[in-house]
Amino acid sequence: MIRVGVIGIGRGLSFANGAKFVGMELVALCDNREDRLLEVGKQYNVATYTDYDKFLEHDLDAVILANFFHQHAPFAIKALEAGKHVMSETMACKTPAEGVALVRAVEKSGKIYVFAENYPYFAYNQEMRRLYQSGEIGEMQYGEGEYNHPMDDRTVNAISPGMNHWRNCIPSTYYCSHALAPIMFVTDTHPINVNALSIPPFEDDRKRLIVKMGDPGSVILCRMNNESVVRIMGIVMRGHSIWYRIHGTRGLMENLRTGNHGALRIVHEPWEMKEGEEPEKIYAPDFPYHAEEARQAGHGGGDFFTTYHFADAIRKNEYPYFDVYRGVEMAMVGIQAWRSCLNNGAPFEIPDFHKDSKRKEYENDNWSPFPEDSAPNQPPPSIKGWIKPSDEAIAYAHQVWKEIGYDEV
Known part of the structure; x- marks a missing residue:
């Protein structure tokens, strides 16, 4: 045990x-x-x-x-x-x-x-990996991943107690792993550079009674190591979206945007279908194993599988799929994408920390937007700088924090 x-x-x-x-x-x-x-x-x-x-x-x-x-x-x-x-x-x-x-x-x-990135372990993402590895749609040329999770004002304040809580100060690119990790997992590709643009608060955003100082969304373009391009989008704009699409050299896979979001759609062009294939196939896959346990867990079964693979890796003394290199790589996508946003979409590399030369290049890079790291030349959490919440938003946030038992000193 x-x-x-x-x-x-x-x-x-x-x-x-x-x-x-x-x-x-x-x-x-x-x-x-x-x-x-x-x-x-x-x-x-x-x-x-x-x-x-x-x-x-x-x-x-x-x-x-x-x-x-x-x-x-x-x-x-x-x-x-x-x-x-x-x-x-x-x-x-x-x-x-x-x-x-x-x-x-x-x-x-x-x-x-x-x-412990859990979104790759949704049933449809595990099925997409199985199909991709079997050659169902060929090699990825273009992929899309979206994790966009809007919330009402009270909920936003309740899960972000304190003006300097990380949720209130996070740049729009940093929470990118839910959008990117499933694409990496399905295709066994990884990002080598990024270009990104952030979307600043619009007038309706500024009317909200929240104290968030970052931007509501961003779009990140990743050049992957097989020369494909992946677009990832998030994170709190209106219109909830958890969606993944992969265009391959032989077809398309995606989970459905409407109806049953856990259903999978496979598309092949009629002029290059193999025997037994269909132009379009839609079905809801189940988990490949431990389905009963997964259905009892949170985040679409992902919470079970992250812990399952952790225990399995310990017992076998083998590196898991989402090891430290992939974990840090996804963090670097968020960081380097924010650098790109602050430079109007300029490209930035995703360094390979397997290489000692790259480690030495970045080992003293303490660039951070979080308030505890405040210092000259540190980045703001918005492309508009440090956004000051309205007095009404601050008052409402403090009201919510008091209701949940949080007193900001």
């Missing part, structure tokens, strides 16, 4: 609940909200810690990081140095320097690191 500890008792409880389904034993929880932590610890009958260093001293084999979006790399590095396997959610690193340090820490430790 793999003994695991989870940091973060909000999002992290999804992983705490799912540990038993993959042969892991939850033994410890860590969070800085002591009252809530003690309550949850009693519920799960596990040890609790507010001190991360003490948490790492607990008798555990692996750590799952579900803390704030942009704070994973330092926690991952500490866990690796303590001899723990690591599964890390969301952004693998917030700066290129952190990415270099994380790659080096994984290599030095010899431990398993999994980037």
Whole structure:
């Protein structure tokens, strides 16, 4: 049995609940909200810690990081140095320097690191990978991935307590892995450079009672290593969209935009169909394995499969598909795309951190838009600079924060 500890008792409880389904034993929880932590610890009958260093001293084999979006790399590095396997959610690193340090820490430790990107494990994305690997649509020439998730004003404020909360300061390109990772997973390609444009707040956006200081959306063009082009879009503009399309040299695959979004559409041109193929086929695929467990998990089954592959990698002592290199690569897409946005769409490379020469080039690059890193020459979270929320928005945000028990000092 793999003994695991989870940091973060909000999002992290999804992983705490799912540990038993993959042969892991939850033994410890860590969070800085002591009252809530003690309550949850009693519920799960596990040890609790507010001190991360003490948490790492607990008798555990692996750590799952579900803390704030942009704070994973330092926690991952500490866990690796303590001899723990690591599964890390969301952004693998917030700066290129952190990415270099994380790659080096994984290599030095010899431990398993999994980037817990869950969207590739939707049933239709796993089916797209199976079909693509079988040659169903040939080689990708163009792909599209969209993760656009708008929310009402109260919800936005409730999940972003504090003016400097990361959600209020994040650039529009940084939360890109949900859009990009499924395309990488299906096709086994990876980005080598990016061009991007950010979409600033329009008048209707500025009327909203939220304190977000970044832009509502962006479009990123990725040149992939097979010379194809992938467009990814997000993140909070009106019109919810989780959608993936791949144009290959022999056809097209996509999940449906309307109706059953979990259904898959396969298209072949009549003049080049093989025997048994159809011009258009639409069906709803199931998970390839562990379907019952996946259906009970969050994020369309993705939460089960990320933890499943983490446990499997530990047992086999084999690098997982979403290893540290792919995790850092996706973080670098967000970072370099933001550089592109601030330079009106100019191209920027996605460095290959397998190469020591590239690591040395970026090892001191601490470029960051987050308030705790504020300094001369650091970037703003919007192409319009630092957007000042209205007095009405600030007042409403504080009202919501008070209702949920958050008091900003």
